[in-house]
Amino acid sequence: MELTEANPLTAAAGRNESLHRAFQILRLLSKNDSGASVAALSAESGLPRTTVSRLLASLFDVGAVARPGTDRLWVLGPAISELSGSVQHDVALQIVGLSVLESFTAEFDETCMMAVPVAESMATVTEEVKGTHLLGISGTWKGQTVSSLDSGFVRMLLAELPSQKTKTILDKQFDGSAQELRELTESIDGIRLNDYSVVVDTLEAGLSGIGVPVRKSGRLVAMLATYLPTSRFTEDFRIGALSALRQGAETIASR
Template sequence: MSETTADIAPKKPARSDESLKSLTKVSRVLDCFSTSRRALSLAEICSETGFPRSTTHRLLAAMREVGFVEQERERDTYRLGLRLFELGSVVLANLELNREGRAIVDALHRLTGRAVHLAVFDGLRAVVIQRTEAEPMLSTTMVENSPAHCTSVGKAILAYQAEEIVDRVMAAGLERYTETTITDPAALTAELTQTRTRGYAVDNGEHQPGLRCVGAPIRNQSGLVFAALSVSAPAWQTPVTEVDELSQVVVYHANLISQRLGYTR
C-alpha cells in the first residue's frame, strides 16, 4: 500500500503554552515589588498574586537561582536581585530615548538652573530614566516610577493617550499625595484636556508639597506620545506668572528630542 504525502509528512509537535504561562507568572511576582514594598514575605507574594503557596515557592526558587530575587533568610523575605539591575542597565544603554535625550536634558538644566526629568510611559506610570538635580551637574541615568496622574511628566504623557489607557490609569486608583493631588476622575479628565490645549502640563505641588513642575510631551517617529520632559523647582522659585514663559523653553527642548527620534510635523 502506497503512503500519501500526508502519511509521510513529519508531524509538528503540539505547541505548549506552559513556558508562556511561567513567564507570565514570573512577571506577576516581579510586579509585587515597588519602591515602597522592597521586601516581601512568601505569604505576601501569594496574597498579591493569588498563586498557591507551592507554586509561588517554586517560582521564587527558580528566580533566586538566576538572580532575579534575593532571599533574606533572617527575615524570610525576598527582594529584587541585582541581575535585574544589570539587565535594566543594558536596556537603558540601548534605549534610543536615553541616548538622544541626554545632551538635551543637560542643556535644559544649564539653561534653567532647575531640576530636569526625562520619563517614559510604561502603560500605567511615568518611569523617570534621567534626571538632574538643581545643583550644577550632568544628568544621571536611573529608574524611578512616578504616578501619571499627579506629575507633570505623567500628565504630559497621559493627555495624549487613548481613552482606554486613561481609564486603566484611573481604575488603578488616583492616590492622594498632597492636598492638591487630583483624585477625582472628572477633574483629571478636565486637566488632561487643558494640557492638550496648551501643549504642556503643570504639577502644582500635587506629588510633592511646594514643588512646581512643568512638563512637555515627547513623540516617537510615528508621532505617538510615549515620553515627556520636565523642569522642577520650589514654587517660590517658579511663580505662576513665570510658568507660561518657562513652558515654552520646556516644549522647545521636548520637541528637539522628538525630532532626534525621527518625528517630523
C-alpha cells in the same frame, strides 16, 4: 570516535521549570497593558495561584514586574524595558536627552529630568540634571519608577489614552474625594488639549513642575519635565520653560 558537544538547549541539559513558568507569566502580562490579577494569571496560565504568587514575588525582586496601582494588578516592570532594547531605552535617545537636560538646566538653573513609559500609568526616570537650587525632595529621582497620579509624568501618560480608558484606570487607582477626582480629570483633559502638564503642590507641598511629551511617529517615547519650588514657579518661568522643553522634545524626536 568523534565527540559532539551536547546541545545546551535540549531537555537533557536540565532546564529550570520555574524559569519557563516565569517567562509564561511575563508573556501574559505583556498582553495585558492594564495589568492582571493573580487569579487572572492563574486562569490563563493553568498554574496554581500559589505558584503564580511565588513567581511574581521573585520577578518583583528583580524589577521584572510591578504593582503600581491600588487595584493590586500586576504589570511589567522597568527591568523588562531596560532589557528589551525598545525605543524607550535607545542609546541615542538617552544621549540626546541628557544633552537637552543639560542645556535646560544651564539656562534656567532648575532641575530637569527625562522619563520613559513602562506601563499605561507608570514611568521610569532615566536621566536627571540638577540645578544649583535644591529640589523639594533630597536625593535623586534617576532610576525611580513613578506611578503616583499626582505626578505630571503619569498624568501625561493617561492623557495619551482614550478618555474611557483613562476613566477606567482612574476608577481603579484613585481613592480621593469626588472633588479631587474632578480636578484630576480636568488636569488630564487639559494635558490632552494643551499637550503639556502642570502640577502645583500635588507631589509635595511647595513643589511644582511642568512637563512635555516626546513623540516619534506619533508615539510617546519619553517625557521631559522640570520641578522646582512653587515660590519660583512664576508665569514668566512657565512660559520660558515650556518653550525650552518643547524645543528639547523636538530635538530628541528628530534624532
